Amino acid sequence: MITNLNPIGIIHSPYSTKGATPIQGSFCPEGKGTVEVFAEYQDGLKDIETFSHIILLYQFHRAGEIKLVRPTFLDDEPHGIFASRHPCRPNGIGLTIVKLLSRKENILEVSGIDVLDGTPLIDIKPYIARFDCHPEASEGWVSGKKKRPKPTGRE
Amino acid sequence: MITNLNPIGIIHSPYSTKGATPIQGSFCPEGKGTVEVFAEYQDGLKDIETFSHIILLYQFHRAGEIKLVRPTFLDDEPHGIFASRHPCRPNGIGLTIVKLLSRKENILEVSGIDVLDGTPLIDIKPYIARFDCHPEASEGWVSGKKKRPKPTGRE
Numbered sequence: 001m002i003t004n005l006n007p008i009g010i011i012h013s014p015y016s017t018k019g020a021t022p023i024q025g026s027f028c029p030e031g032k033g034t035v036e037v038f039a040e041y042q043d044g045l046k047d048i049e050t051f052s053h054i055i056l057l058y059q060f061h062r063a064g065e066i067k068l069v070r071p072t073f074l075d076d077e078p079h080g081i082f083a084s085r086h087p088c089r090p091n092g093i094g095l096t097i098v099k100l101l102s103r104k105e106n107i108l109e110v111s112g113i114d115v116l117d118g119t120p121l122i123d124i125k126p127y128i129a130r131f132d133c134h135p136e137a138s139e140g141w142v143s144g145k146k147k148r149p150k151p152t153g154r155e
Numbered sequence: 156m157i158t159n160l161n162p163i164g165i166i167h168s169p170y171s172t173k174g175a176t177p178i179q180g181s182f183c184p185e186g187k188g189t190v191e192v193f194a195e196y197q198d199g200l201k202d203i204e205t206f207s208h209i210i211l212l213y214q215f216h217r218a219g220e221i222k223l224v225r226p227t228f229l230d231d232e233p234h235g236i237f238a239s240r241h242p243c244r245p246n247g248i249g250l251t252i253v254k255l256l257s258r259k260e261n262i263l264e265v266s267g268i269d270v271l272d273g274t275p276l277i278d279i280k281p282y283i284a285r286f287d288c289h290p291e292a293s294e295g296w297v298s299g300k301k302k303r304p305k306p307t308g309r310e
Contacts, residue, residue, distance in 0.1 A: 006246065008246065026285060041237075044224065044245070045237050045238065046234060047234045047238040050295030051238065051295035052292050053292040055250065057246075068196065068201075069201050079202045080200050080201030080202055083199075083206065083281050085286075089199075090278070091160050091161065091212075091277050093277065093278055097287060122246050123237070125237070125240055126237075126238050126240070129292045130181060132288075132289075133288045135290065137283070137287075137288070139206075139283055139284065139285065140283070141202050142283050
């Protein structure tokens with residue numbers, strides 16, 4: 001068991017409800033947010049501004065009941081939680097890739113944010129296309145699934 | 156504080172020492188490993204085999220001292236830990252993208268693995284190019300840094 005996982009900051013976004021939060025940032029690239037890194041971790045941001053994109057790991061702090069198989073926001077058919085990016089998952093850690101617009105000390109302005117306002121930040125990693133970009137990847141069951149409103153009542 | 160983060164499985168790799176472990180999977184795409192998901196989480200793998208690439212989140216379980224600014228495996232100049240993928244970081248969670256070769260029940264065969272044998276698995280997410288592939292991303296300070304042996308003694 002891993003304990004003592006402590007947030008290193010807070011993500012501020014325009015989204016105060018689950019329904020308003022985009023399913024994925026690429027569905028709402030214009031959505032801007034700020035990533036506030038706590039002052040004691042600010043030194044760890046050195047050179048972050050050399051990257052155009054960053055990976056945020058965060059806590060799904062308002063996730064509901066964990067189910068291993070369930071319908072998702074993009075499909076009414078049930079899929080395994082590890083074949084989905086759904087928030088209600090074991091070890092509820094979310095991952096999103098955002099565009100880094102600017103940095104002022106411990107505050108990062110980003111776009112393409114898709115998390116709830118007030119989300120606890122766990123980690124920031126640089127996005128490096130050479131390591132992280134796989135255009136040949138299949139889209140699996142997500143292929144052809146397009147942006148749609150989140151089905152109501154679907155935690 | 157987030158507690159009760161429990162491994163959902165174990166990653167088996169050919170790499171038993173830090174020195175032998177590739178800096179990034181894309182530097183050693185032929186490296187094969189297996190991802191063993193514990194039986195109680197197996198149902199969550201439903202439809203995972205429809206994806207060619209998956210994202211693994213794992214624990215840097217043998218990481219050394221955390222430093223916010225340090226030289227990295229790819230560069231002798233110091234960089235902020237959040238501008239680096241270095242293992243010795245707050246909330247030591249690693250991220251790697253691997254190719255999914257096959258699934259047999261709760262065992263996933265993958266290639267491009269870059270973690271130590273016996274690494275605790277925290278989460279699996281499908282890699283979806285529409286969300287995760289950003290070929291336009293800058294490479295920041297990593298630009299031009301090529302595969303090299305890990306500098307000795309550099310935790």
